[in-house]
Amino acid sequence: MAYLPACRNILLKQTEEKVPALFALPDRRFVHKQTQGTPSRKRLARTLEPKSNKRGGPSGRLEVAPRTQDPPRASFVRDTVPHEGRDAVSQSRYRTEPLGTRPPSRAERSGTQRALAAQAHTEREERREERRARELKELREAQRAKEKEREKERGRVRRGDGAAGASASNIAVASGSGADLSGTRAGQMLQDELDFSTSVPAARDLPRDFTSPPLMEGLLESVKEALTADARPTPIQALSLKHLFKAPKAVQADGQSQDQWRQYLLASETGSGKSIAYLLPMLQDLKRAELAGPASPSSSSADDDQPPMNPRAIVLAPTHELSRQLAVFAKSLLHNIKLRVVCASRANTPSSAPTRALSRHRSASKMARDFDGVVFDSDPAAAAAAAAAAGAAPESEAEVRRQGSQQARPVDVFVGTPAKMLELSRGRGWNWEERDQKKRAERGLVEEDGEEGATQRKYYAEKPEVGLKNVEWVVVDEADVLFDPDFQESTRRLLADISAARGVPVSFTPGQPLLPDPNTNAHAAKGKDNSSSSTSLEPVSYPFNFVLTSATIPASLAAYLDAAHPALTRLASPNLHHLPRNLRTEYAGWTGGNKNADIERRLRRVWSEDALACYKKQHQVHLSKVLVFCNKRSRVQELAEYLEEKGIKSVALTGVADGRRLGNNHHLDGFMRVKQASAQDDAASSSAPAAAVAASEASSTPASSADVKVTPHVMITTSLLSRGLDFAPDVRHVFIVDEPRNMIDFLHRAGRSGRAGEAGRVVIFNKTQGRGSGRAGQVRKRVGAVAA
Numbered sequence: 062m063a064y065l066p067a068c069r070n071i072l073l074k075q076t077e078e079k080v081p082a083l084f085a086l087p088d089r090r091f092v093h094k095q096t097q098g099t100p101s102r103k104r105l106a107r108t109l110e111p112k113s114n115k116r117g118g119p120s121g122r123l124e125v126a127p128r129t130q131d132p133p134r135a136s137f138v139r140d141t142v143p144h145e146g147r148d149a150v151s152q153s154r155y156r157t158e159p160l161g162t163r164p165p166s167r168a169e170r171s172g173t174q175r176a177l178a179a180q181a182h183t184e185r186e187e188r189r190e191e192r193r194a195r196e197l198k199e200l201r202e203a204q205r206a207k208e209k210e211r212e213k214e215r216g217r218v219r220r221g222d223g224a225a226g227a228s229a230s231n232i233a234v235a236s237g238s239g240a241d242l243s244g245t246r247a248g249q250m251l252q253d254e255l256d257f258s259t260s261v262p263a264a265r266d267l268p269r270d271f272t273s274p275p276l277m278e279g280l281l282e283s284v285k286e287a288l289t290a291d292a293r294p295t296p297i298q299a300l301s302l303k304h305l306f307k308a309p310k311a312v313q314a315d316g317q318s319q320d321q322w323r324q325y326l327l328a329s330e331t332g333s334g335k336s337i338a339y340l341l342p343m344l345q346d347l348k349r350a351e352l353a354g355p356a357s358p359s360s361s362s363a364d365d366d367q368p369p370m371n372p373r374a375i376v377l378a379p380t381h382e383l384s385r386q387l388a389v390f391a392k393s394l395l396h397n398i399k400l401r402v403v404c405a406s407r408a409n410t411p412s413s414a415p416t417r418a419l420s421r422h423r424s425a426s427k428m429a430r431d432f433d434g435v436v437f438d439s440d441p442a443a444a445a446a447a448a449a450a451a452g453a454a455p456e457s458e459a460e461v462r463r464q465g466s467q468q469a470r471p472v473d474v475f476v477g478t479p480a481k482m483l484e485l486s487r488g489r490g491w492n493w494e495e496r497d498q499k500k501r502a503e504r505g506l507v508e509e510d511g512e513e514g515a516t517q518r519k520y521y522a523e524k525p526e527v528g529l530k531n532v533e534w535v536v537v538d539e540a541d542v543l544f545d546p547d548f549q550e551s552t553r554r555l556l557a558d559i560s561a562a563r564g565v566p567v568s569f570t571p572g573q574p575l576l577p578d579p580n581t582n583a584h585a586a587k588g589k590d591n592s593s594s595s596t597s598l599e600p601v602s603y604p605f606n607f608v609l610t611s612a613t614i615p616a617s618l619a620a621y622l623d624a625a626h627p628a629l630t631r632l633a634s635p636n637l638h639h640l641p642r643n644l645r646t647e648y649a650g651w652t653g654g655n656k657n658a659d660i661e662r663r664l665r666r667v668w669s670e671d672a673l674a675c676y677k678k679q680h681q682v683h684l685s686k687v688l689v690f691c692n693k694r695s696r697v698q699e700l701a702e703y704l705e706e707k708g709i710k711s712v713a714l715t716g717v718a719d720g721r722r723l724g725n726n727h728h729l730d731g732f733m734r735v736k737q738a739s740a741q742d743d744a745a746s747s748s749a750p751a752a753a754v755a756a757s758e759a760s761s762t763p764a765s766s767a768d769v770k771v772t773p774h775v776m777i778t779t780s781l782l783s784r785g786l787d788f789a790p791d792v793r794h795v796f797i798v799d800e801p802r803n804m805i806d807f808l809h810r811a812g813r814s815g816r817a818g819e820a821g822r823v824v825i826f827n828k829t830q831g832r833g834s835g836r837a838g839q840v841r842k843r844v845g846a847v848a849a
């Protein structure tokens with residue numbers, strides 16, 4: 062065997078002479094190692110380091126670059142950030158990214174490596190966020206520049222045509238800094254959903270305090286009681302103080318002119334105090350009128366032809382929950398100036414109970430009595446005096462209150478949904494024939510019954526309970542909902558009824574859409590051509606003060622207002638169509654397993670953080686309340702059942718929930734009362750916060766887990782409760798577990814927390830990896846666009 066190497070050497074010698082290039086290649090074994098992966102430094106040194114030159118010539122040198130300086134190799138990684146200008150499908154495609162940004166593999170994640178990987182991941186995320194912010198800033202600047210151009214163009218047009226400038230002068234924006242609503246980050250992305258078309262210089266010289274004047278003393282005191290002594294007006298309230306308290310010029314001149322009635326739109330982000338912005342001028346005006354003039358005709362309730370109640374103001378809201386909350390809040394402002402507010406809700410007037418007992422119960426006067434007796438009467442002495450003056454012989458203090466309040470004062474303000482107000486003002490049953498016909502047509506029963514069947518049925522409407530001729534103020538809260546296709550007919554019908562009752566009929570055609578021409582609608586919805594819509598819709602001038610409020614002005618509503626209410630004055634806060642400034646946005650990725658378990662984990666994390674924060678501040682342990690939004694009823698139920706199993710008590714609320722049928726807000730009270738209940742529980746458990754936190758850390762459950770078992774700290778609902786309801790300061794966390802249908806929905810859901818300057822957090826659950834994560838990227842981008 063020893064001769065073999067000698068043969069090999071001879072063979073090699075001969076081949077080298079024939080094919081010298083072959084021998085320029087490295088050793089075969091080395092080539093093989095190279096293809097296996099990057100050789101370690103040590104191995105590289107062993108294999109590549111030049112051997113000492115025995116012949117004494119110049120010696121080579123090996124230098125190995127540090128790993129970070131290695132040129133990045135391309136690898137395929139799923140891209141979660143959508144590419145600008147691509148459609149949804151192509152966004153989910155793979156694209157190349159440097160290997161350095163690839164998340165570390167499972168093998169790499171151990172011990173310190175895992176910590177380093179986590180750190181690197183955070184840094185990457187931060188870089189990504191920065192990049193996104195930069196992109197959005199650029200987008201915003203581009204939008205601003207464009208809008209300025211457009212504004213210049215409009216200015217040129219205005220100078221040429223005086224009428225064109227009229228609507229722009231009716232817009233006021235409260236801000237110290239730039240108030241260019243159109244140049245928002247949202248830019249083009251949200252144009253279809255929200256109207257950014259208002260671009261005006263910021264209003265100046267806005268009041269910085271609630272003062273008297275313009276507020277009357279009693280009202281000022283109540284505002285300070287309801288808020289705090291040093292409360293300052295929010296931007297929208299400052300605008301209201303400046304504009305809505307001014308006496309109309311026409312009234313000063315001739316007393317009875319059409320111009321006496323004003324139209325306002327109050328537009329500002331959620332939780333910015335719009336309720337006070339419209340309640341204060343309205344209540345003050347009602348009180349002034351009462352003090353100035355003779356008793357209003359509404360007090361003549363003894364007249365048989367008069368409905369028992371004739372309010373001077375009506376506040377419309379989309380749900381009875383919001384109506385109740387608004388009524389209670391309005392009442393809290395009336396301790397000193399003594400006006401009477403009544404909420405029209407199903408609790409007082411059950412609409413689906415034909416029995417005699419219940420029909421007696423549902424009368425409007427009984428409704429006022431119930432609501433007054435239970436909620437409002439705060440001055441029993443005055444009530445007793447009034448009752449005594451009226452010759453009544455009250456038996457109990459409650460009775461004294463009721464009789465006193467009822468006889469001494471007519472109803473001033475009615476709060477309710479448009480449908481309920483129509484029922485009260487037209488008489489119960491007014492629309493049953495129409496409703497039945499519609500239902501039967503839907504079920505295809507019209508042909509079966511024929512003419513005969515239809516005429517056999519008799520429909521009667523009961524006597525109206527509420528008269529509309531005294532109405533001087535109408536507020537449409539959540540105007541974008543009340544003018545959406547589902548509500549607009551009832552809303553406009555009621556407005557037309559009030560106008561007619563006040564002797565100024567306005568045109569209203571049942572079944573007519575808000576914007577009649579679909580082409581016009583499409584244009585208007587895109588905010589492209591508002592002028593064409595105005596040609597197809599007649600301007601309406603109502604004989605009462607008309608105030609609309611909303612946190613979101615969709616392009617369709619803006620187009621309608623342009624067409625039907627060209628004289629409307631728009632008051633807007635600079636943060637309109639953005640999240641409240643102190644609301645933080647977080648994203649939670651589904652783990653890929655049980656989604657309910659992911660939600661539960663996040664809930665417990667919130668409570669653990671609360672416990673820890675309380676412990677650090679040496680406060681009593683106080684656990685946050687969390688509002689969870691789903692898209693479907695079935696999902697609400699499913700999640701509630703899961704949490705119940707896991708020992709977390711929750712309130713599940715959907716449109717068909719039993720609690721809602723009663724029309725009261727007890728189902729909400731149960732959740733909101735948690736504050737007091739848990740405060741008591743917390744007081745009991747506060748003696749050992751350290752132990753509580755230690756336990757929480759040990760078991761990774763919240764400190765007072767007994768609380769969440771007993772008292773509901775979680776409310777699960779659909780978009781039903783996303784409108785107008787004020788949960789401040791109880792709810793600091795909102796979980797959005799299903800992707801909202803649109804950004805309007807998102808803004809309202811998220812806006813249930815972070816209200817009135819309180820810190821809030823909205824957690825958006827979505828898919829961060831795998832199929833469907835591209836969609837999550839889109840959501841992030843849109844949410845980023847509305848962040849304050």
Ligand SMILES: Nc1ncnc2c1ncn2[C@@H]1O[C@H](COP(=O)(O)OP(=O)(O)OP(=O)(O)O)[C@@H](O)[C@H]1O
Nearest residue numbers: 292293294295331332333334335336612785787817
């Ligand atoms: N000037 C103020 N200072 C402090 N708190 C205020 C002030 N004005 C209103 N608030 C409080 O802010 C909270 C939100 O007010 P409100 O419900 O009127 O907001 P909103 O703008 O109508 O919200 P949404 O659009 O969701 O209906 C309430 O709890 C209210 O008491």
